[in-house]
Amino acid sequence: xxxxxxxxxxxxxxxxxxxxxxxxxxxxxxxxxxxxxxxxxxxxxxxxxxxxxxxxxxxxxxxxxxxxxxxxxxxxxxxxxxxxxxxxxxxxxxxxxxxxxxxxxxxxxxxxxxxxxxxxxxxxxxxxxxxxxxxxxxxxxxxxxxxxxxxxxxxxxxxxxxxxxxxxxxxxxxxxxxxxxxxxxxxxxxxxxxxxxxxxxxxxxxxxxxxxxxxxxxxxxxxxxxxxxxxxxxxxxxxxxxxxxxxxxxxxxxxxxxxxxxxxxxxxxxxxxxxxxxxxxxxxxxxxxxxxxxxxxxxxxxxxx
Amino acid sequence: xxxxxxxxxxxxxxxxxxxxxxxxxxxxxxxxxxxxxxxxxxxxxxxxxxxxxxxxxxxxxxxxxxxxxxxxxxxxxxxxxxxxxxxxxxxxxxxxxxxxxxxxxxxxxxxxxxxxxxxxxxxxxxxxxxxxxxxxxxxxxxxxxxxxxxxxxxxxxxxxxxxxxxxxxxxxxxxxxxxxxxxxxxxxxxxxxxxxxxxxxxxxxxxxxxxxxxxxxxxxxxxxxxxxxxxxxxxxxxxxxxxxxxxxxxxxxxxxxxxxxxxxxxxxxxxxxxxxxxxxxxxxxxxxxxxxxxxxxxxxxxxxxxxxxxxxxxxxxxxxxxxxxxxxxxxxxxxxxxxxxxxxxxxxxxxxxxxxxxxxxxxxxxxxxxxxxxxxxxxxxxxxxxxxxxxxxxxxxxxxxxxxxxxxxxxxxxxxxxxxxxxxxxxxxxxxxxxxxxxxxxxxxxxxxxxxxxxxxxxxxxxxxxxxxxxxxxxxxxxxxxxxxxxxxxxxxxxxxxxxxxxxxxxxxxxxxxx
Numbered sequence: 001x002x003x004x005x006x007x008x009x010x011x012x013x014x015x016x017x018x019x020x021x022x023x024x025x026x027x028x029x030x031x032x033x034x035x036x037x038x039x040x041x042x043x044x045x046x047x048x049x050x051x052x053x054x055x056x057x058x059x060x061x062x063x064x065x066x067x068x069x070x071x072x073x074x075x076x077x078x079x080x081x082x083x084x085x086x087x088x089x090x091x092x093x094x095x096x097x098x099x100x101x102x103x104x105x106x107x108x109x110x111x112x113x114x115x116x117x118x119x120x121x122x123x124x125x126x127x128x129x130x131x132x133x134x135x136x137x138x139x140x141x142x143x144x145x146x147x148x149x150x151x152x153x154x155x156x157x158x159x160x161x162x163x164x165x166x167x168x169x170x171x172x173x174x175x176x177x178x179x180x181x182x183x184x185x186x187x188x189x190x191x192x193x194x195x196x197x198x199x200x201x202x203x204x205x206x207x208x209x210x211x212x213x214x215x216x217x218x219x220x221x222x223x224x225x226x227x228x229x230x231x232x233x234x235x236x237x238x239x240x241x242x243x244x245x246x247x248x249x250x251x252x253x254x255x256x257x258x259x260x261x262x263x264x265x266x267x268x269x270x271x272x273x274x275x276x277x278x279x280x281x282x283x284x285x286x287x288x289x290x291x292x293x294x295x296x297x298x299x300x301x302x303x304x305x
Numbered sequence: 306x307x308x309x310x311x312x313x314x315x316x317x318x319x320x321x322x323x324x325x326x327x328x329x330x331x332x333x334x335x336x337x338x339x340x341x342x343x344x345x346x347x348x349x350x351x352x353x354x355x356x357x358x359x360x361x362x363x364x365x366x367x368x369x370x371x372x373x374x375x376x377x378x379x380x381x382x383x384x385x386x387x388x389x390x391x392x393x394x395x396x397x398x399x400x401x402x403x404x405x406x407x408x409x410x411x412x413x414x415x416x417x418x419x420x421x422x423x424x425x426x427x428x429x430x431x432x433x434x435x436x437x438x439x440x441x442x443x444x445x446x447x448x449x450x451x452x453x454x455x456x457x458x459x460x461x462x463x464x465x466x467x468x469x470x471x472x473x474x475x476x477x478x479x480x481x482x483x484x485x486x487x488x489x490x491x492x493x494x495x496x497x498x499x500x501x502x503x504x505x506x507x508x509x510x511x512x513x514x515x516x517x518x519x520x521x522x523x524x525x526x527x528x529x530x531x532x533x534x535x536x537x538x539x540x541x542x543x544x545x546x547x548x549x550x551x552x553x554x555x556x557x558x559x560x561x562x563x564x565x566x567x568x569x570x571x572x573x574x575x576x577x578x579x580x581x582x583x584x585x586x587x588x589x590x591x592x593x594x595x596x597x598x599x600x601x602x603x604x605x606x607x608x609x610x611x612x613x614x615x616x617x618x619x620x621x622x623x624x625x626x627x628x629x630x631x632x633x634x635x636x637x638x639x640x641x642x643x644x645x646x647x648x649x650x651x652x653x654x655x656x657x658x659x660x661x662x663x664x665x666x667x668x669x670x671x672x673x674x675x676x677x678x679x680x681x682x683x684x685x686x687x688x689x690x691x692x693x694x695x696x697x698x699x700x701x702x703x704x705x706x707x708x709x710x711x712x713x714x715x716x717x718x719x720x721x722x723x724x725x726x727x728x729x730x731x732x733x734x735x736x737x738x739x740x741x742x743x744x745x746x747x748x749x750x751x752x753x754x755x756x757x758x759x760x761x762x763x764x765x766x767x768x769x770x771x772x773x774x775x776x777x778x779x780x781x782x783x784x785x786x787x788x789x790x791x792x793x794x795x796x797x798x799x800x801x802x803x804x805x806x807x808x809x810x811x812x813x814x815x816x817x818x819x820x
Contacts, residue, residue, distance in 0.1 A: 035709045044712050082348040083490045151548045163548045164540055253540040255511045263346050268705050
């Protein structure tokens, strides 16, 4: 088990390094950081002076090595736009995104798992088709549109929730619904498929023979096993929500990492953008690693295969 | 196409809100707090280090400088200054008003003013305005406790306007640490200034809370602010701003697209105002051949063809809306010196085609049209150029990318815009775009630069007007630009708030009152 974990850990580190190199190279090619710092109206001499002062005139591999060494020391760089340490910025904006991501994940679970169970209990029935249609519809809706519709209904027409902001738990209800809905189809389908497989297995037949029926059978015996692969998908979905809430945070004016990313893109704030992409990638890599290890621990066929 | 579809979807959502009939939430009047929405993030309180309009608006509320612009006459009037004396055409003495207090309770002195200007022109300060101030200011020195002498490098007619919009006054030593080292970020998060409001909370990019400054002078030309608190939030999405306005969450916002703001007003829950703006939009062509020496735009007939190809009225009326209007000159006709009697190019694709044929392009030509804002307008322009035979591919980029491309001589035709910092003087835009030193001067005609410089360097308004007139006529005759339209400023405000759309498009929050 330890060997497996180490192997996966090494893979995760390599992926993280590759992502950081690719991000650095792509961002370096995308814009001129000297212009971003000096300002669009700065004279050419000032831009050249900034380029020399910050060392942008050196080749990117040299600058990447410096950046990576800084990150290793805990120095995440300085935002061009805000003239603040990037670490401070991320620490300020991350709590909102984390709160939103977990709230959205809760919404996903609360909608997708019961729908998946209902669909699996009566496969190919009207309930199954309705659940599938609802899931597909939820996936098809653009999140900004769904967000605006929810605002119109629940904040303007019936002022139950606030339109925007992130001061209280109420501010997170509508954005969590928007962000959570997008993951419903994947989780619902996996719950349905997993449950159908488990329901056809021998131990469920035995449980039935022992007299376990209905919800007791589903909840105590079938669902536990059927949800194992779902946990893996939820971990990936959590990664998506932590790094993919740009639109939702913009629509609801939430001050999270998504908003910070958008502002960094608009303002050509390359150090912030570089670090945010790296943090999102690291989150994905860490979550995937954890799921791999968890699955291997639960299922010996994975680690021995 | 996709962009248009998304825009329609967003608008649909905003329009859907109009159907709602529930009562509005409690607006800011109840607690004497003006809730303001900004579309872009304010990341520093220090207006010296930002070129965002949001920072300009904030600075007008928290910073008092030597002069301010009277919103009625649009003329500079003394603010922290008491009077001035023009000693000679390069020396101006300014006497300060006594008893002006910083937000920390200390009194404003000449030493503070001299320090502030010396800091601004210090190349190490890294402010956003060194070029603007540096090009005319040689030094600022305190000649007494309340008198400051400004030495100019050359006579400069825009002196007072630059004091209004391109400088800030800080306490002496504000950017210096105890050990003598400098800290340009010293005022970013905690500002000590002299304006009618002081900052009581600042979360960069998120929220600013302002409170009326108790020690603010009662006889200020800015008048005494009537609203106790101002809370500014960043809400980047226009539809969200519209919903906030309709639910009573915000009392004032600006720059909302005209069609959304009009829809908000139709709901009866908020007011929509359109007002004039100093901002103008124009097409610049590479007449001098900076990018390619033999590019088509070096031919005056091609540039005139571009001018005939643009349907300015349709763009202003149907796309921009509000107070927008067609533009025919290289400045805003609301500005001093901006005569509107230069050669006009009426919309005529036929004339454009004929001119292209005369220039040796009977089948038109292909080019790349660079732009960084107002995408729907850019699509319309590209389409209109196409109808005249100029097959332009739209290269839509971010502002800094376009600026860099211009500096690096990579563009032959682009769309630019200038807000003139809301200064009602043609020098504000022409001084930026047509002096010999300007990166954006694509004319290659030294006479244009000479005329503009002559207007900038004279205090005689007749001389200035005449030089501007000649420059404007020359630019129009040679079709160096294809002026497109004058912008409109859009405001959405609570029904409880009283706000007059400013004539110069400069938003002064301290003038807002409750009805």
